[in-house]
Amino acid sequence: MIEVKNVSKRYTGDKMVVKDVSFSVKPGTIYGLLGPNGAGKTTLMQMTSTLLKPTEGTIEICGIDTVKEPLKIHKLIGFLTTEVKLDPLSTPNRLFDLFYALYDLPEEEHDQRKAQSFDRFGISPFADKRIVELSTGMKQKISIAISLIHEPPVIVFDEPTNGLDILTSKQVTDYLLDLKSQGRSIILSTHIFSLAEQLCDDIGILVDGRIVESGSSKELTELTGSANFEEAFFKLYSKYHTEN
Ligand SMILES: Nc1ncnc2c1ncn2[C@@H]1O[C@H](COP(=O)(O)OP(=O)(O)OP(=O)(O)O)[C@@H](O)[C@H]1O
Numbered sequence: 001m002i003e004v005k006n007v008s009k010r011y012t013g014d015k016m017v018v019k020d021v022s023f024s025v026k027p028g029t030i031y032g033l034l035g036p037n038g039a040g041k042t043t044l045m046q047m048t049s050t051l052l053k054p055t056e057g058t059i060e061i062c063g064i065d066t067v068k069e070p071l072k073i074h075k076l077i078g079f080l081t082t083e084v085k086l087d088p089l090s091t092p093n094r095l096f097d098l099f100y101a102l103y104d105l106p107e108e109e110h111d112q113r114k115a116q117s118f119d120r121f122g123i124s125p126f127a128d129k130r131i132v133e134l135s136t137g138m139k140q141k142i143s144i145a146i147s148l149i150h151e152p153p154v155i156v157f158d159e160p161t162n163g164l165d166i167l168t169s170k171q172v173t174d175y176l177l178d179l180k181s182q183g184r185s186i187i188l189s190t191h192i193f194s195l196a197e198q199l200c201d202d203i204g205i206l207v208d209g210r211i212v213e214s215g216s217s218k219e220l221t222e223l224t225g226s227a228n229f230e231e232a233f234f235k236l237y238s239k240y241h242t243e244n
Pocket residue numbers: 011012017035036037038039040041042043044191
């Protein structure tokens with residue numbers, strides 16, 4: 001369960017880049033943050049993952065406050081960001097082993113969990129290759145496998161299909177649907193309508209740091225009297241966006 005309550009964020013100066021955002025994500029559901037570049041998606045996800053502190057408001061993961069008990073939160077969430085890079089000279093095998101040890105996971109399950117995780121994404125044939133030699137898609141799949149190594153109940157994925165071809169994108173989206181059916185609570189950020197529409201139970205439309213409307217793609221389409229979800233987004237964006 002994820003509870004974001006009245007969260008705002010200011011980096012420097014006066015400008016709030018996230019403004020009074022509230023939403024909750026129940027187990028077995030995917031919440032999508034859909035917004036253009038600079039809307040505040042990454043900032044919100046970094047606050048959810050304890051990398052940034054909210055200027056105002058609170059975030060709770062499974063009832064635990066992210067600011068008060070960040071170490072507990074690390075065990076509960078899997079976080080994937082566009083900004084973390086894998087060590088180019090390491091290998092999938094070594095990275096998996098490193099993170100497995102860091103999370104202090106059961107030694108006797110190591111081999112089975114690695115095989116399961118690598119097989120899920122076809123990583124096994126590349127397990128001893130250096131990261132620098134691998135494709136963008138393979139690197140992303142390794143990042144996903146590692147971000148979920150501790151099988152967290154809460155998953156926070158920032159633009160997980162960015163830069164991927166349609167085959168790899170489909171593997172990632174199928175995996176997210178699997179994770180949802182296992183009862184995980186998932187937040188996903190994207191600026192791709194079809195992804196939000198296909199995966200998310202609820203979508204928050206983020207414009208200039210504010211969630212201006214939320215609901216399922218169907219609800220948002222109906223609410224705005226639009227022919228499709230893309231049109232609904234543009235209507236909401238032009239209604240709420242202000243030049244500043
Ligand atoms: N470290 C920082 N210091 C100051 N301002 C920042 C910082 N990081 C982001 N911002 C600003 O905060 C706003 C929100 O940025 P953020 O990266 O959260 O948006 P986003 O929705 O993830 O965009 P994108 O689609 O480009 O990834 C932008 O105006 C950005 O310039």
